[in-house]
Amino acid sequence: MAPNKYYPQLEVGNKNYTEAAVVIIGAGISGICTAINLLNNNIHNFVIVEKSGGLGGTWRDNKYPGCCCDINSHLYSYSFEQNPNWSRLYPGQEEMLRYLHTVAEKYKLFRYIRFNSSVKEARWDGEARKWKTAIEVTGSKDAEFADHYTLNSDFLVSAVGQLNSPYYPSIPGIEEFQGKIIHTSRWDWTYDYKGKRIGIIGNGATAAQVIPSVAPDAAQLTVFQRTPNWLLPRYDAAVWKPFRLLFKYFPFSLWKIRAWMMDFREAFFTVIQDQGSGWAAYAQKNSIDMLKKQIPNRPDLWEKLVPNYPVGCKRVIVSDDYYPTFTRDNVTLETNPIEKITKNGITVEGGIEHEFDLIVLATGFRTVEFMHPIQLYGANGRALSDIWRDGAHALYGVTVDSLPNFAMLYGPNTNLGHNSIILMIESQAKYIHALISQVLEARQQGQSLAIMPNPKRTVAFNEEIQETLGKTSFAHPNCRSWYKRADGKITNNWSSTVVEYQKTLSKVDWTDFILEGYGAEQLATKKRKTYLGRVREESLFTYxxxxxxxxxxxxxxxxxxxxxxxxxxxxxxxxxx
Incomplete structure (x- = not known):
């Protein structure tokens, strides 16, 4: 290899502002992880474009009352940047965001990020073998220099995730409401909700955090529930200072705690995999026992709050204070379907109207519309909307047919209902780097290489995981969740454990891809596989x-x-x- 002869791996500066080796869309957990992986492999010629004014992704966007992590903090963190100083087992949003800022500052990522830079579309130029990404500058000061431009790159990485674009329900009359409407992912902290009549639409994981937090300050709180959820105790607690010192000075102990947490959560996948398992029966009994203990002598509420689908079909909510909230005098659980929103409140089936000062939309995100609203056009101008006309799909959830030199993190069928998504993201970042390194090696020689998944391999992979998913609780006919489309196809969730996914991405099989350009023949016929390994975090030995x-x-x-x-x-x- 001719080192740096044709393609120096230097940080992007003023003179080459519109050229980069790699463009990463999004500065959340996935984008940060990808960038660190590149830096650790001496790749500096990349840019992160972030539509918001700061990094953090979902932990910057979601700052509603009670917002916190529902995965143990010691597991919901990077393996290479474990934090011995978490204040709680389930930290709040602000602490999570501080952690991400600390990591970004350590790796000096801010100089690679362009904030207030929204991606409108990206097109693959087959002749130049480059991506041309259209950027709209949304920051008023920066827009004075240029309000839009095109950023050319050899590789494009989507790190926008699944929980990105808020879902606003199409309820008749929603525009007529004369009070305040707030979506949980766009919370307005300038609005004082104390002493207000509040209606919350939704009762999922987000609502289960908001409801106990706002209830004590509300004059009246009404929760509109479409279907109930299974709940399990969180057992949240402050981390005792001696333990924090132990984790700091004996990192091995922190690794072991993390391994225990991972072992337990990996075992919980049995609940999803086998609805008749002992784990599933135990989880259901535990949830019902907790309900009856926290809301005693209220069979009317028990009937409304116990689901008719198996545990794991929807995300299992972990909470210590959700059920008790419904024993408050100022809290009402409304299970009649919503008919319309009026200027004064919400009308339900039967003509009953509830009047509110504030309506909270805990309605989640546009989860099955990956990449929304970005428009992608791949080989021969083929649109991503056409590629995914039958539902989002990808090879290993990372690479997509007809999109050369493109990869995504937290893509189709990589979400989890039982464990930390960061465990998946780290594997994806490692896998993506292996693809990028081959493309940049070609550039170092003044050549180019295009890598695109073989459609036959993508089809075979997705048929296999859909068959497996069809036997899980995700696919239960009584279950309506954000994991799947209206036609029942499960586009969001992985079909097995984290460890199995990590093993899948522990190597790159070059026969999975269509390769064109410099080094293609060498990879496809001689090298065939590149072994990456994985970070093994499950227990290596006994307690x-x-x-x-x-x-x-x-x-x-x-x-x-x-x-x-x-x-x-x-x-x-x-x-x-």
């Missing part, structure tokens, strides 16, 4: 082994501490907590 190792480490630390007065004082300070 008993862990106890012995920790005892040994603490003993060693104690002996070392006794040898020096300063060290001894430090040890005494630690054990005094």
């Amino acid at each position: 008993r082994d862990w106890v012995f190792v920790m005892a040994g480490l603490l003993g060693t630390w104690g002996i070392w501490a006794v040898k020096g007065k300063g060290a001894l004082e430090g040890f005494r300070s630690w054990v005094s907590f």
Whole structure:
């Protein structure tokens, strides 16, 4: 290879502002992870374009009352940047955002990000083998220089995720309401909801966090429920300071806690996979027992709050305070279907009208419309809307037919109902880097390479996972969820465990792709596979082994501490907590 002869891997500057090796759309968890992966492999010639005014993705957009992570914080974080200082097992939105800022600052990512830069469309130029991405500058000051431009790149990465564009329900009369309407993902903190009559449409994972948070301050709160959800206890708690010190000074203990959390959540997939399993029966019983304990002597509410579909069909909600909220005098659960919204409130079936000052839309996102509203045009000008006319699909959820040198994170069939999505994202970033490196190697030689999944392989892969998904609780006929389309096709969720997905992406099989250009023959006929490996985070040994190792480490630390007065004082300070 001729090092840097034709294609220097330098940061994009003023003179080459419209040229980059890689364009990443989105500065959320996926975009940050992809960028760090590139930097760790000495690739600096990339740009992250972010439509918002700051990084964080969903953790910047969603800042409604009570917003927090519903996955254990020690697992919902990068494996390479574990945080020993989480304040809680389930941290709030602001702490999650601070974590992402800390990671971005450590890797100096801000100089690679262009904020207030919205992608309108991207087109593949087959002759130049480049993507031409149309950027609209939405920041008023930046737009004074140029309100739009085209950014050319050798590779395009979508890191926009699935929970990106808010879904606003088409309820008759919604424009007529004279009070305040707020979508949870666009919360207006300038509005004081204290003492107001509030109606909340939706009762999913977001609503289950909002409802207990706003109920104490509302004059009246009415929850409009279409279908109930299965709930399990969160068991949230503050992380005791001695544990934080242990995690900080003995990182192995943090890895072990993370492994335990992953083991438990991986085991929970049995609930989704086998509706008749002991795990499924236990989860259902646990949920019903919690309901009856937290709302005693209210069979009328029990009947409304127990689902008629199996556990895992929709995202299982974890909450310690959702059910008790319905015992408050100022809270009403409305299960009659909504007919319309009036200027004063909401009318339900039977003509009953509820009057409100504020209507909260906890209605989620346009989840089955991946990439919305960005328009993509691939080989021969083929539109993504045409490629996905029968539903979103991709090879391993990462690469898409007819889109050369393109990859996505958190794409079709990579969502989880049981574990941390970050575990999936890290595997995807590693896999995508392997594709990018081959394209850039060709550029280093003054050549080009186009990588596109073989449609036959994509079809075979998706037929296999759809067959598997059809046997899971996701596909239950009584279940309506954001995991699937109206026709029942499950476009969002992965069909197995995280470990199985990690193993799938632990290598690149070049025979999965149509390759054209420099190095294509070498990859397809001689190299055939590139082995990437994976970060193994599930338990490597037993809990008993862990106890012995920790005892040994603490003993060693104690002996070392006794040898020096300063060290001894430090040890005494630690054990005094």
